[in-house]
Amino acid sequence: MQNKLKTFNWLGLLNTLSPVIALFVVFELFVLIAPSSFATARNMETIARQTTIVGIAALGMTMVIISGGIDLSVGSIVALSTVVIAWLLQYAGAGPLTAALGGVAAAAFFGLLSGVLITRLRVVPFIVTLGMMLVVRGAAKGIGREQKIDVDPARLRWLDELLASLPAERSWMLLPPGVWMMIILAIAMAALLRYTRLGRHTFAIGSNEQTARLCGVAVERVKVLVYTLCGAFGGLAGLMQFSRLTVGDPTVAVGLELNVIAAVVIGGGSLNGGEGSILGTLVGALIMTVIASGCTQRGYPNWVQEIITGAIIVIAVAFDRLRHRRTA
Amino acid sequence: MAERIETQQPTIRLQMQGVSKRFGATIALEDVSIEVAAGGVLALVGENGAGKSTLMKVCSGAIKPDAGQMWLDGKPFRPNNPLEARRAGVAMIYQELSLTPHMSVQENIMLGMEPSKLGVVLWKQVRQRAIEAIKEFDNPELTPDARVSRLSVGSQQLVEIARALAIGCNVLVLDEPTSSLTQQDVERLFEIIKRLQKQGKAIVYISHFIEEVKRVADRVTVLRDGRVVGSPQDGQAHNDVAAISSDEIVSLMVGRQVEELYPRSERHAGEVVLEIEDLAGPENPKFASLTLRRGEVLGIAGLVGAGRTEFLRCLFGLEQVKKGRIKLGVYTGPASPHRRWMQGAGLLSEDRKEEGLALSLSVADNVTLSRLKGFGPLGLVMPGRQDKATRQWLEALDIRCRGPRQSVLSLSGGNQQKVALARLLQHDVDILLLDEPTRGIDVAAKALVYKLINALATGSPDEGRQPKAVLMVSSYLPELMGVCDRVAVMCRGRLGPTYRIDEVNEHELMLEATGK
Structure with a gap:
């Protein structure tokens, strides 16, 4: 019995770490074939910076997917968030913190709206958020009058530093503040999913909604919260996007939601709900950046990158299924 | 009926001989033999779990028997799957309709055998x-273009029958065909069965309802515990319906000794904890009233589809309450499941895989899902404390698993059921609503469940555990007789009066349940 227990835990550990192992393998592969600059600290920082936008948005998406839903409006929400932040800075005279919070709040509002529509109208999340994708994109364009909103560099203050490479005097930070934010948020989300009632209820709904209802879980309320959180994370991703561009661009991040969903799925999230992990999601996002970065440095054209990324998604999920059949 | 079947004698269309089937340790069928003649209707009756459905799955090819032989129109018949059986001429009309609701009647009837040329369907x-x-x-209502989802349940059933006829099936198996039909549809179905008889089809009619059997069938075979039971007079297994009374059929169905499987300590009924008056749901129940006291086990008997599950679900807020009054403890009126748990009631679902x-x-x-409080500071849920709480139940209920973190999927049915029960115990509810608490579990697990129910109803004043109130739905009469203090019967959505358990016997309950 003791022995059995031990092997079981080993398997469990291996299961949780398998996306990390996959990341390692992909990374080493590029170290072998890409120029020697690939494995440098500088390049790793670049990879981390490039992962941040998708990574932050994917934190919220992980929760949505665990609950058995999906959110297609994330790309539009990122764009909306950049536009709202720029508008607040440029036209409302807001400070950087107020502007950032405003962007996130606007994003969270649309997440809330999706959640309410899904639970009240009983329309599947795919459709509601598909509609919301267009609604939010439209709203972003409306706020920007179909144009980018440029912001006075003087008003930006620290807002353009979130994802910039660290200047020499602040190299003690190791990584740009935006990346740190992603890491801290990821830890918080992982804890929320594991140690709070909201988190456990999210798993229960995704695993079996009827059971959750039978057990007195307020299914509707949890779902609304989950989509609101997903919207808020979309808003934070928008903040990062804004920091990078320093303009409010309503046409940015088209199709980003698919990268975000891919990150969750590569990391072991199941579109049927009940499964997924924050660690896996981050690794999924990193794998995609590593491929992109490696291909660029190796001089592969864009179309090759896309084919490889597509193949990786399918292979990752197929492996995941295989692993499931083994353990079940 | 025989006069229209050309000149020859009614031939035996389907014959099964010595059919046996085991599932693991349980014997589902043992040496069962039946035969149905052309133009004949054989009724197959028995309690739930008696083996009726298994037997019919054997003849429709869904299950392979361990032993026994079958003949169809005199030729050996060994279907490997339902499709082969259908092609050979045996069709089963299932209780759950197997139609594609979005398609038209004609498409449903011809589904999978559409006449076509080069892959193009010949619609004409x-x-x-x-x-x-x-x-x-x-x-x-039945037109070729009607959408199946728009049809009444009765008409949908006819589409299924039409599908079987369209491929030329001569043997039709109807499994509980009337359980979800209106009285009007039932009459219509009986008409059609008569017509099919005249055309020389052979029909096997599975039902709980004795009065239907008496009307429709000309022969009846009773199954009990996987065996054919003979009639008391002559030991004949295939009884002529005209020659056997309803009472005799019921005796054959239930004739079983109640074992000392059911411990019964001295229980003291305390204050009323649940009062229901004239409760009605969206469809079922139509009418239900009862009172339940602390320290009491109240059983609800009845047949599958009588509305007992819906009754519990209405109580628990999983289905809408249309009418009536519920008073649970000090709380009046309907409430959501969330509230019911807080008010001290818990429901054990009949369907542990889909819902439980x-x-x-x-x-x-x-185990902890219904109440994730108290497992850590600040409302956090610490897995370690969840595990600790769960371990106590693993031991108390003898749940066999590797530990609290094992997924429920890999447990046996009995252990899964114990996990579902442990949730009610962990929540420490005062009123337990148990829907088929022993469905699909082995005898050892059943014994444990009975012991547990007894212990809960008795309470233990020395240890400061108050007696609980248990409302239990079961289709298995011996179980209700063994466990309950009082029992009521639900028939077609209506809950009858409650009887003290020493006032009634199984026979009377069965009669009431079958609508006699």
């Missing part, structure tokens, strides 16, 4: 053959 022929199949039924348990989650998650 589809239509023609569908019309031929349905014209027999003479039902205005989140199968992919761990034992600990399932």
